[in-house]
Amino acid sequence: MINTLNLYQEVEILPTAPESLQAFVGKKGVIVGISEEDGILYGYGVWVHGENEIDCFDGKALKPTGKQFKREDFY
Numbered sequence: 001m002i003n004t005l006n007l008y009q010e011v012e013i014l015p016t017a018p019e020s021l022q023a024f025v026g027k028k029g030v031i032v033g034i035s036e037e038d039g040i041l042y043g044y045g046v047w048v049h050g051e052n053e054i055d056c057f058d059g060k061a062l063k064p065t066g067k068q069f070k071r072e073d074f075y
Contacts, residue, residue: 010028011062043056043057
């Protein structure tokens with residue numbers, strides 16, 4: 001499977017996020033991890049701006065904002 005989103009890309013959380021992550025709908029964050037194995041994409045680790053944790057989202061719950069960060073911006 002081809003990733004439609006990239007590491008360190010800013011995304012907006014969409015209303016299609018799971019019930020447990022609905023508090024993040026409309027917020028923006030950055031993809032800091034991609035869960036993929038044997039060509040199967042399982043989800044994206046997103047560090048939501050202003051939060052102290054990374055949450056996992058399905059790609060359908062994320063919309064790119066057009067902003068791309070670099071690894072150095074975070075590590």
